[in-house]
Amino acid sequence: MKIVTIVAVLLGTAAALGQGTMDRVAEEYVKLVLAVGQHDTDYVDAYYGPPEWRKAAESAKVPLADLGKRAADLTATLDKEPPPGDELARLRLQYLKRQVASASARIRMLGGERLSFDDEAKALYDAVAPSLPESHFVEVLAQLEKRFPGEGSLVDRYDTWRRSFVIPKEKLDQVFKTAIAACRERTLQHLTLPAEESFTVEYVTGKSWSGYNWYQGGYRSLIQVNTDLPVYIDRAIDLACHEGYPGHHVYNALLEKHLVKDRGWKEFTVYPLFSPQSLIAEGTANYGIAVAFPGGERVAYERKVLFPAAGLDPARAAEYYEVQSLVEKLAYAGNEAARRYLNKEIDAAQAAAWLEKYALMPRARAEQRVRFFDQYRSYVINYNLGKDMVAKYIEGKAGKDAKKRWQEFGQLVSSPRLPSGLR
Numbered sequence: 525m526k527i528v529t530i531v532a533v534l535l536g537t538a539a540a541l542g543q544g545t546m547d548r549v550a551e552e553y554v555k556l557v558l559a560v561g562q563h564d565t566d567y568v569d570a571y572y573g574p575p576e577w578r579k580a581a582e583s584a585k586v587p588l589a590d591l592g593k594r595a596a597d598l599t600a601t602l603d604k605e606p607p608p609g610d611e612l613a614r615l616r617l618q619y620l621k622r623q624v625a626s627a628s629a630r631i632r633m634l635g636g637e638r639l640s641f642d643d644e645a646k647a648l649y650d651a652v653a654p655s656l657p658e659s660h661f662v663e664v665l666a667q668l669e670k671r672f673p674g675e676g677s678l679v680d681r682y683d684t685w686r687r688s689f690v691i692p693k694e695k696l697d698q699v700f701k702t703a704i705a706a707c708r709e710r711t712l713q714h715l716t717l718p719a720e721e722s723f724t725v726e727y728v729t730g731k732s733w734s735g736y737n738w739y740q741g742g743y744r745s746l747i748q749v750n751t752d753l754p755v756y757i758d759r760a761i762d763l764a765c766h767e768g769y770p771g772h773h774v775y776n777a778l779l780e781k782h783l784v785k786d787r788g789w790k791e792f793t794v795y796p797l798f799s800p801q802s803l804i805a806e807g808t809a810n811y812g813i814a815v816a817f818p819g820g821e822r823v824a825y826e827r828k829v830l831f832p833a834a835g836l837d838p839a840r841a842a843e844y845y846e847v848q849s850l851v852e853k854l855a856y857a858g859n860e861a862a863r864r865y866l867n868k869e870i871d872a873a874q875a876a877a878w879l880e881k882y883a884l885m886p887r888a889r890a891e892q893r894v895r896f897f898d899q900y901r902s903y904v905i906n907y908n909l910g911k912d913m914v915a916k917y918i919e920g921k922a923g924k925d926a927k928k929r930w931q932e933f934g935q936l937v938s939s940p941r942l943p944s945g946l947r
């Protein structure tokens with residue numbers, strides 16, 4: 525323990541003497557995030573900086589009030605910093621300011637402060653999801669009613685139809701690996717990844733999420749797939765692109781390469797989950813699917829490769845994705861359920877019922893989603909709002925040009941751009 529403390533003190537002194545303000549703040553920010561992680565086990569999503577910093581954080585649980593003070597001091601220092609001329613350095617300053625402000629909000633929340641859903645989203649993720657009226661969902665549901673006429677609830681009819689598109693458990697690994705290889709191949713045609721990049725896939729149960737990428741540093745990821753519930757065929761490309769290529773694995777690897785290795789920006793060695801970085805991470809991971817498979821390429825690929833690999837009828841691929849594109853229009857129903865639930869306007873059972881009715885989630889999936897709300901709260905906006913914000917940003921710059929979209933995508937996932945910087 526003593527040696528660890530001495531090392532930490534020496535590192536601190538060297539930093540104070542030799543580096544610029546931004547580098548000093550970056551180091552303090554990393555240590556702050558690690559210290560907050562001692563109060564919140566979900567907070568530090570990835571860390572691959574100096575192991576001594578983590579050990580130092582683990583050796584003492586610093587009281588939340590002291591962490592709040594440290595965050596305020598960092599904000600005061602950053603506010604005095606003149607905006608740099610270089611664009612990337614300017615983005616870095618903005619990034620540190622927002623990330624520190626977000627950490628400060630999380631510290632207050634851990635201390636018991638309750639924010640409304642939208643205030644929390646703004647404070648943690650630098651964005652607020654639009655509120656959609658029930659009529660929006662009712663309209664989409666009416667179209668689905670026409671597609672699935674009959675007795676009983678729509679969610680049951682939809683679920684029954686969808687059962688013929690489940691990937692059999694014994695084929696899951698092969699289908700998933702095939703999808704990852706396809707996503708990787710497409711990504712490598714447009715983006716240069718570090719040669720050492722690699723990942724491992726694991727199958728797990730008992731989680732509130734369906735897939736997770738745990739970035740380990742050194743361009744490696746551990747991707748976990750939750751098999752609690754049936755895995756439908758669309759999840760293969762979704763997970764392979766979202767968790768892997770060009771999603772989370774690529775995002776983390778490119779930040780490590782361009783910002784940590786090439787520039788020495790230590791703040792990117794830590795990834796606080798409840799922070800603006802997550803909207804960019806989830807948004808690019810979701811939008812990356814359309815970048816990797818533009819237009820009709822996805823259905824064509826699934827018909828030719830994935831449906832046969834999963835033992836499903838390839839002639840039904842187009843039918844499946846026609847329905848899915850309608851169901852996707854219900855994505856914001858999840859935000860509405862979370863907003864009402866976390867604002868305590870409805871309870872857990874009512875939130876699950878809302879998801880069944882407006883998001884067409886069968887009961888078990890709706891209940892899993894409410895557990896996700898409990899654990900991750902307003903994080904839910906990062907998926908759909910994040911995707912829409914990233915899509916608007918990239919398409920605004922690249923239009924319909926598939927190659928240019930890749931270029932803009934590559935730049936976005938290699939730079940410290942924030943949600944408010946996408947507008």
Ligand SMILES: [Zn+2]
Pocket residue numbers: 766772805806809
């Ligand atoms: Zn994700």
